[in-house]
C-alpha cells in the first residue's frame with residue numbers, strides 16, 4: 257500500500273483521528289501524490305490532482321479543516337503562473353506553510369487556554385482533541401495544578417488516547433463512561449472540548465456526546481468552551497448548506513448484533529451557540545456572536561470562491 261492509500265485508509269478507519277491530524281495527513285498525502293503524477297499539461301495535472309483531492313475529501317464528510325486546506329492548495333495551483341514541472345514544488349511550499357501556521361495557531365491556543373486554567377480546578381473534556389491536549393499540557397508545564405475528568409468516547413474509545421497522553425504528562429486524570437457525564441459534571445469547574453466544524457450560525461460540531469456535555473455544563477452552571485483553530489469554519493454553511501453528520505459503520509457499536517436490529521452510529525453532534533461561552537482560538541477568546549466576523553477578517557481565503 258502506498259503512502260496516499262495508507263493515509264486514506266487510516267483516516268477512514270479513524271486510526272488518524274481528530275480534525276487537525278486529518279487535515280495535516282491529507283495535505284501530506286496530496287503533496288506525496290503530486291510527485292507521482294505524470295501529465296501532458298498543467299490542466300491535465302490539475303484534473304488528475306483534483307480526483308485525488310476528492311478521494312481525500314470523501315474519507316470523512318464532516319471535516320472542513322481538511323476541505324478548506326485542500327481547496328486552498330488547488331486554488332493556488334490554478335491561479336499560479338507555473339509550469340507542470342513546478343507544481344509539486346509549489347504544493348510543497350503551500351503544504352509546509354499550512355502545517356507551520358497550524359502549529360503556530362495551536363501554540364497560541366495552548367497559551368490562551370492555559371491562562372484560563374486555575375490551580376485546584378477540575379477540567380472536563382470529551383473524546384480526544386489534540387488542541388485540548390495542548391492546553392492541558394501547557395497549563396501543567398506552567399505549574400498549574402488541576403485535575404481532568406474525561407469520557408471514554410464510545411464506540412471507538414478515543415478517550416483512551418486522552419487518558420494515555422494525560423497520565424504520561426503526569427496530570428491527575430479520571431475516565432468515566434459517556435453516560436456518566438451528568439453524574440460527574442458536578443465535580444467540574446469548566447468544560448473544554450475540541451471542534452470539527454464551526455458553522456455560519458456559530459454552532460459547534462464535535463464528537464457525538466458533546467451536546468450532552470454542553471447541556472450538562474449549563475445545568476450545573478459551569479462554562480463550556482471549544483478550543484479550535486478558526487479554519488474549521490465551514491464557509492458553505494453561509495449559504496444554507498447543512499453540514500453532513502458522518503454516519504459510521506454499526507459494526508463499530510456491536511460486531512454481531514441480532515438480525516433486524518437497527519443500530520445508528522453518528523460520529524458527531526451539533527451544539528448550538530447559546531450553550532457555548534466562547535471559542536478558544538489563535539485570535540484569543542472569541543464569542544459565538546463574533547466568530548464569523550473574526551473569520552472573515554483573519555481568514556478571507558476561506559470564503560474565496562464559495563458560491564451559492
Ligand code: RUB
Nearest residue numbers: 273274275276385386387450451463
Ligand atoms: C475527534 C473529535 C475532536 C475534534 C478536534 O473525533 O471530535 O474533538 O476532531 O480535534 P474523531 P483536534 O476521533 O472521530 O476524529 O483538536 O485534534 O483538531
